[in-house]
Amino acid sequence: SSTHERTRTGMSKTALKQDFLDNLFYIQGRFREVATPHDLYMAAAFTTRDRLLKRWVNSAQVFKTSHARTVCYLSAEYLLGPHLACNLVNLGITDTARQAGAELGLNFDAIVEEEEEPGLGNGGLGRLAACFMESLSTCQVPAIGYGIRYEFGIFDQAIEDGWQVEKTDNWLRNGNPWEIPRPKICFPVGYGGHTESYRDEHGQMRLRWQPAFMINGMAYDTPILGYGTENVNLLRLWKAEASESFNFQAFNTGDYYGAVYSKIEAETISKVLYPNDEPEIGKELRLKQQYFFVSCSMQDMIRLHLNTVGPLESFAEKFVVQLNDTHPALAVVELMRLLLDDHGLNWEQAWDITRHTFCYTNHTLLPEALETWSVALFERLLPRHLDLIYEINRRFLDEVRMRFLGDEARVWRMSLIAEGGERRVRMANLAVVGSQAVNGVAELHSALVKATLFKDFAELWPERFHNVTNGVTPRRFMVVANPRLSRLITQTCGHDAWIRDLERLRELETHQDDAGLHADWRAVKLAAKQDLATWMQQATGIHLDPASLFDVQAKRFHEYKRQHLNILHIIRCYQRIKQGESQNLVPRAFIFGGKAAPGYFMAKLMIKLINAVAEVVNNDPQVNGWMRVAFLPNFNVKNGQRLYPAADLSEQISLAGKEASGTGNMKFSMNGALTIGTLDGANVEIREAVGAENFFLFGLTAEAALQQQLTGYRPWEYYQSDIELKSDIDLINSGLFSHGDTQLFRPLTDNLVNHDPFMVLADYRAYLECQQTVSAAYQDPERWTRMSLLNVARIGRFSSDRAIREYAEHIWKVTPNPIEAA
Ligand code: 26M
Incomplete structure (x- = not known):
C-alpha cells in the first residue's frame, strides 16, 4: 500500500502520480498548467528511471560480490528505439501508469509519442544488439553492452520531390533522461606516434607505445531492465573528449586557440554514426572510432577485474566478450597490448587469455562489406597494434604451415594481411584467429560461412564454428507495438506467460x-x-x-x-x-x-x-x-x-x-x-x-543462384523472352513515371538488363x-x-x-x- 512505499520507487498509482509531479517540479521546474509536452515526457521518463535505478543498484551490488561471469557485448551500433514504453512494460506498470496519467488529466499515448529515439545504428545489426541487451536482462545473464555514444545517430530521412534527403539526427538536443554520465569513468586512448624499447625495473627489455596524441573516453550508462525480472544490465557508451593535460600543457603552451581546436578534433571521434553500406567513406575517422570504443571498453574490463576478482590470469573466466561483426575486432589486439605492455604478461599467457576471451559473430557474406584496413593507415594510426598483428600472424601462419605442409596458396588466403596490390589487414581473419567461437546468424548463413568465406578456417578448426539463429524481443515488437493483438492472445490462452516464454x-x-x-x-x-x-x-x-x-x-x-x-x-x-x-x-x-x-x-x-x-x-x-x-x-x-x-x-x-x-x-x-x-x-x-x-x-535456391552465376547468367535473355517483363522495364524507360525523362532510371534498368548482379x-x-x-x-x-x-x-x-x-x-x-x- 502506498503509505508504506518509499518515494521514487513505489509501484502504486498514488506513488507514480506523486513522483511524476515531483519530477515535473524538481527536475523540469514546471507545474501542470505550464508544462510543455516535452516537460511531461521528461517527468514520466524520470519517474520510470527512478524505478530502474533501484533495481540497477541492487543488481550491481549482487554482481560485485558474486563475481558472476559477465558477458561483454561489443558493438559499434545499438539501434535502441524509444525507451519509455518498453521500460514500463518490463516494470509491469503500463496500466498503472496509464491510470495515473488519466487521473492527472494527461494523454498517456501522447507522452509516449514525444520521445525522440536513440538511433545509434544502421539496421539489422544494430537492432539485434538492442534486442540482445533486453533479452540478456530478461534471461538474467549478467552483461555489459559497450559502444559509442554518437552525438548524431542514423540520419533522418525526408522525401523531397521523390528523392531521399538526409537530415542530421540531433537526438540529444532536448537532453537524454535515460543515461547517467560518469565523468570519473574515463580512459585515455592514444593514436599515432611510434613504438620504443626500454628496460623495465627487472632489467628486462620491453616494448611500449608512445602515441603522438591522446584523447579521453568518458562513460555514459543506460540501465537495461529485463521483462518481469529484477535484473538490470548496463549499456555503457563512450563519448570522446579532449584530454586536458595533454593538449593544454604539453603541446599548446601559449597556443590557446590551437588547444581549443584540438579539443574540437578530439570530440569529432564520437560525433557521427557511419552508414555500414557506403562503398568508401571517412575511412580514417571510422578506424579511429573503432579503436576508441574498443580501447575504452577493454581498459574498463581490466579495471573491473582488478577491482573485484584480482589477478589477470583469470580474466577469461570472469569475462567473455562477443564481437558484433568485425567493427570491434581490434579488441583482440588491444587486449594483447594491455596485457603485454601495461601488465607485464608474457606472450603465451597473454595469447591464452585473449583467445579464450573473444567470440565473433559474422553478419554478412557480401564481399564488398568485409572490412579491411590499409597497412599504411594502420601504421600511421596504430603502429604498436600493427606490430602485434604481424606477430599474431607469424605464429598463426606457422601453425597453418605445420598442418598443411607445402600449401602456400592456403597460407596466402588465411593470412591476416592481404598481399599483392596494396597490403591490407583482414579484420574478419583477425576476428576468427582471436576467438574461441565464431557464429553465423541463421542456419543457411552459418553453413555458407563454413563452406565459402571461412572454408580454410573451418578445415583447420571445425569445432570453432557455430550457428545461432537471430531473434527479436517480443516485448517491444508485440506487447508495445501491438497491444490489441497481445490482449487477444492473452485472453485466448488465458495467461500472459507467452511474453517471457x-x-x-x-x-x-x-x-x-x-x-x-x-x-x-x-x-x-x-x-x-x-x-x-x-x-x-x-x-x-x-x-x-x-x-x-x-x-x-x-x-x-x-x-x-x-x-x-x-x-x-x-x-x-x-x-x-x-x-x-x-x-x-x-x-x-x-x-x-x-x-x-x-x-x-x-x-x-x-x-x-x-x-x-x-x-x-x-x-x-x-x-x-x-x-x-x-x-x-x-x-x-x-x-x-x-x-x-x-x-x-x-x-x-x-x-x-x-x-x-x-x-x-x-x-x-x-x-x-x-x-x-x-x-x-x-x-x-x-x-x-x-x-x-x-x-x-x-x-x-542459394545453390541454384550460385550455379547459374558460375555457368554464366544472361539477364537480357529473360528480358527478351518474357514479354511482360520487357514491357514493365520498357514502361520505366518510356518516361511515363518521370514526366517524359527517358534517361532518369536508365542506370537502374540498364543494370538489370545487362548485369543484374542479384x-x-x-x-x-x-x-x-x-x-x-x-x-x-x-x-x-x-x-x-x-x-x-x-x-x-x-x-x-x-x-x-x-x-x-x-x-x-x-x-x-x-x-x-x-x-x-x-
Ligand atoms: C557494405 C558496403 C557496400 C554494400 C553493402 C555493405 C554492407 C552490407 C551488409 C555492410 C554491412 C552489412 O552487414 C551488416 C549488417 O547489418 N548485417 C545484417 O545483420 C543482421 C543481424 O544479424 C541480419 O539480420 C541481416 O541479414 C544482415 O544483413
Missing part, C-alpha cells in the same frame, strides 16, 4: 478454427491498418484503404534486398488493370519504408522510382480502386512499430544466399503477417516453423506467380486468418530470449544469475 504461443493452435477468434483476429488487424492509414495520411497525404491487402517491404535499401523486384510487380499490376485484366487481383496497398546510404546512388534511385510510380498510380482514377503505392518516410524503430502490426503481407525477397538472416521477417510474422519470400537467411527456418502451407515461397530478372516470373497465389489466398478470409494465426502460434523460436539462451549455453558458458528484489 514465446514458445507458449503454440497454445493458440488449439483455437485455430475458432470462428469467434477469427473474427477478433481480423478486427485487431483492421484496427492496426486503420491506425497506420491515419498516420500515413498526415505524414504523406496518401490515402490507404484499410480493407485492401497491406503489402509491406520495410528494410534498408540495397540491391541485394531487391526492392526493384517488388516495383516490377507493382508495374505489372498497374498494366494489367489498365488493360482490364483485374479478375485475379485483390485491392492492395503497396507500402515501402527504408533508408539508403547517402552515397549509394542505385539505392537512392530505387527510392525515387517507388515515389515516381506512386505518383502515377495514386493519381490514376482508373486503378485507384485496386491499388495504392506509399513510401513511409524515415523508417526507424518507432515507425517500424506502427508498420509491423498493420501488415498483411511481409516482403522478404532477397536473392537467396545474400541476406544473412533478416530480423524484420520475424517481426512481421509475430504480428500476423504472412511472408512472401525466398529461401534466404532465417526465411528458411521461419517457413519450417510456421509450415510450408502458411508461407508464400518463390525463387532460386538476379532480379531470373526470379521475376516466379515472383509474379507467387503473388497470384497470395491474392487468391487473401480472397478467402477464413483461410487467410487461419494462416495468420498459425504464423503467430509457431513463431516462438524467433524470440531473442531463445537466441540468448543458445549463446549462453553453447558459446559463452554462462548461467542465469537471478537477482532477488531488494
Whole structure:
C-alpha cells in the first residue's frame, strides 16, 4: 500500500502520480498548467528511471560480490528505439501508469509519442544488439553492452520531390533522461606516434607505445531492465573528449586557440554514426572510432577485474566478450597490448587469455562489406597494434604451415594481411584467429560461412564454428507495438506467460478454427491498418484503404534486398488493370519504408522510382480502386512499430544466399503477417516453423543462384523472352513515371538488363506467380486468418530470449544469475 512505499520507487498509482509531479517540479521546474509536452515526457521518463535505478543498484551490488561471469557485448551500433514504453512494460506498470496519467488529466499515448529515439545504428545489426541487451536482462545473464555514444545517430530521412534527403539526427538536443554520465569513468586512448624499447625495473627489455596524441573516453550508462525480472544490465557508451593535460600543457603552451581546436578534433571521434553500406567513406575517422570504443571498453574490463576478482590470469573466466561483426575486432589486439605492455604478461599467457576471451559473430557474406584496413593507415594510426598483428600472424601462419605442409596458396588466403596490390589487414581473419567461437546468424548463413568465406578456417578448426539463429524481443515488437493483438492472445490462452516464454504461443493452435477468434483476429488487424492509414495520411497525404491487402517491404535499401523486384510487380499490376485484366487481383496497398546510404546512388534511385510510380498510380482514377503505392518516410524503430502490426503481407525477397538472416521477417510474422519470400537467411527456418502451407515461397535456391552465376547468367535473355517483363522495364524507360525523362532510371534498368548482379530478372516470373497465389489466398478470409494465426502460434523460436539462451549455453558458458528484489 502506498503509505508504506518509499518515494521514487513505489509501484502504486498514488506513488507514480506523486513522483511524476515531483519530477515535473524538481527536475523540469514546471507545474501542470505550464508544462510543455516535452516537460511531461521528461517527468514520466524520470519517474520510470527512478524505478530502474533501484533495481540497477541492487543488481550491481549482487554482481560485485558474486563475481558472476559477465558477458561483454561489443558493438559499434545499438539501434535502441524509444525507451519509455518498453521500460514500463518490463516494470509491469503500463496500466498503472496509464491510470495515473488519466487521473492527472494527461494523454498517456501522447507522452509516449514525444520521445525522440536513440538511433545509434544502421539496421539489422544494430537492432539485434538492442534486442540482445533486453533479452540478456530478461534471461538474467549478467552483461555489459559497450559502444559509442554518437552525438548524431542514423540520419533522418525526408522525401523531397521523390528523392531521399538526409537530415542530421540531433537526438540529444532536448537532453537524454535515460543515461547517467560518469565523468570519473574515463580512459585515455592514444593514436599515432611510434613504438620504443626500454628496460623495465627487472632489467628486462620491453616494448611500449608512445602515441603522438591522446584523447579521453568518458562513460555514459543506460540501465537495461529485463521483462518481469529484477535484473538490470548496463549499456555503457563512450563519448570522446579532449584530454586536458595533454593538449593544454604539453603541446599548446601559449597556443590557446590551437588547444581549443584540438579539443574540437578530439570530440569529432564520437560525433557521427557511419552508414555500414557506403562503398568508401571517412575511412580514417571510422578506424579511429573503432579503436576508441574498443580501447575504452577493454581498459574498463581490466579495471573491473582488478577491482573485484584480482589477478589477470583469470580474466577469461570472469569475462567473455562477443564481437558484433568485425567493427570491434581490434579488441583482440588491444587486449594483447594491455596485457603485454601495461601488465607485464608474457606472450603465451597473454595469447591464452585473449583467445579464450573473444567470440565473433559474422553478419554478412557480401564481399564488398568485409572490412579491411590499409597497412599504411594502420601504421600511421596504430603502429604498436600493427606490430602485434604481424606477430599474431607469424605464429598463426606457422601453425597453418605445420598442418598443411607445402600449401602456400592456403597460407596466402588465411593470412591476416592481404598481399599483392596494396597490403591490407583482414579484420574478419583477425576476428576468427582471436576467438574461441565464431557464429553465423541463421542456419543457411552459418553453413555458407563454413563452406565459402571461412572454408580454410573451418578445415583447420571445425569445432570453432557455430550457428545461432537471430531473434527479436517480443516485448517491444508485440506487447508495445501491438497491444490489441497481445490482449487477444492473452485472453485466448488465458495467461500472459507467452511474453517471457514465446514458445507458449503454440497454445493458440488449439483455437485455430475458432470462428469467434477469427473474427477478433481480423478486427485487431483492421484496427492496426486503420491506425497506420491515419498516420500515413498526415505524414504523406496518401490515402490507404484499410480493407485492401497491406503489402509491406520495410528494410534498408540495397540491391541485394531487391526492392526493384517488388516495383516490377507493382508495374505489372498497374498494366494489367489498365488493360482490364483485374479478375485475379485483390485491392492492395503497396507500402515501402527504408533508408539508403547517402552515397549509394542505385539505392537512392530505387527510392525515387517507388515515389515516381506512386505518383502515377495514386493519381490514376482508373486503378485507384485496386491499388495504392506509399513510401513511409524515415523508417526507424518507432515507425517500424506502427508498420509491423498493420501488415498483411511481409516482403522478404532477397536473392537467396545474400541476406544473412533478416530480423524484420520475424517481426512481421509475430504480428500476423504472412511472408512472401525466398529461401534466404532465417526465411528458411521461419517457413519450417510456421509450415510450408502458411508461407508464400518463390525463387532460386542459394545453390541454384550460385550455379547459374558460375555457368554464366544472361539477364537480357529473360528480358527478351518474357514479354511482360520487357514491357514493365520498357514502361520505366518510356518516361511515363518521370514526366517524359527517358534517361532518369536508365542506370537502374540498364543494370538489370545487362548485369543484374542479384538476379532480379531470373526470379521475376516466379515472383509474379507467387503473388497470384497470395491474392487468391487473401480472397478467402477464413483461410487467410487461419494462416495468420498459425504464423503467430509457431513463431516462438524467433524470440531473442531463445537466441540468448543458445549463446549462453553453447558459446559463452554462462548461467542465469537471478537477482532477488531488494
Ligand atoms: C557494405 C558496403 C557496400 C554494400 C553493402 C555493405 C554492407 C552490407 C551488409 C555492410 C554491412 C552489412 O552487414 C551488416 C549488417 O547489418 N548485417 C545484417 O545483420 C543482421 C543481424 O544479424 C541480419 O539480420 C541481416 O541479414 C544482415 O544483413
